[in-house]
Amino acid sequence: MTKLITDIKEMQALMNQYKLDGKTIGFVPTMGALHFGHQTLMKKAKAENDIVAISVFVNPTQFLPGEDFESYPRQIDKDVMTASAVDVDYVFHPSVEDMYPDLDRLPITLKVHEQAEVLEGVKRPGHFDGVVMVVNKLFNIVKPNKAYFGKKDAQQLAIIETMVENFNHDIEICGVDIVRQADGLAESSRNVYLTESERLEAPALYQSLQLAKSLFDQGERRSAILIDTIEKYLTEHTSGKIDEVEIYTYPSLKKAATIEEQVFISIAVKFSKARLIDNIIIK
Known part of the structure; x- marks a missing residue:
């Protein structure tokens, strides 16, 4: 007990x-x-x-x-x-x-x-x-x-x-590892702040990261290209304001212009009452 x-x-x-x-x-x-x-x-x-x-x-x-x-x-x-x-x-x-x-x-x-x-x-x-x-x-x-x-x-x-x-x-x-709901949204205590329509949009965060990873898997190593891809996807699929899309080495947290070692892609999107973050580690 x-x-x-x-x-x-x-x-x-x-x-x-x-x-x-x-x-x-x-x-x-x-x-x-x-x-x-x-x-x-x-x-x-x-x-x-x-x-x-x-x-x-x-x-x-x-x-x-x-x-x-x-x-x-x-x-x-x-x-x-x-x-x-x-x-x-x-x-x-x-x-x-x-x-x-x-x-x-x-x-x-x-x-x-x-x-x-x-x-x-x-x-x-x-x-x-x-x-x-x-x-x-x-x-x-x-x-x-x-x-x-x-x-x-x-x-x-x-x-x-x-x-x-x-x-x-x-x-x-x-x-x-990040625990996700069935549609990919990362579990977070702040998810309760999302409106009904925002909740439907929120899985786009993870989808944008997956899109970037697919480009990496195809050989893309320029961070600027991956960041641009994520920002475009988020703009097209959410009403939230993009707060950040960055790529840093992990765990040293140095900005990576090109991906030559383990990095994590970090994103944050501001909705009306919730600021959601998500990330994916790429090796």
Whole structure:
């Protein structure tokens, strides 16, 4: 039975005891509004560890002024039920006040440099600083053997991998393939913001990436050609505003004019109330 834990010290004590008992811990950090994509991460954690814990915490330090922190979906009772359906052992749901006793001044912070100076980091300055701060805190509370992240947020995954290496966390970071709905739309908590007509258009993001990959498979290596193909497809098949279409090396996140090593193509489209992101890794 899944147990809800809200107290930091209680969670630490539980996880410490499991470690002393020789149990392995798998951890899935989330901001809640759990969907099938999250369940896929949990199932993988369940298959590879003795104990599985997830966090449900809408982290204020990764939201910029004017973003959807206040309106971000919060549904802890439903989230516990979703976690229970895949036999998660613990849902850790701390309060903002407990996680950040000094939120107004944040006496100690972390800073992401080059990897946050492209893509989402440019659009949302300071966002990844907040991400690495909360992930560090969660890692210190849960002390997992393995932590699971979706590849949909490829830039975030690359940054967390670098953070773990730089801060000597004894944790294996497991990237899990993007979970998609039947029509190709990547699972996301923000999909609920789409209108009915936008939801019908949204699969075009993945279709445009597939089109670019087909050109790559046919021998095209110029990034500009692939980007132009994606932008044209999105313009013709969605009413959303193209926010970005970029190609970067992975995991170093350097802009690639030509594709000579592993890269990921990242796209973002703004609809009326939702900004959807998607990507595909090309080797």
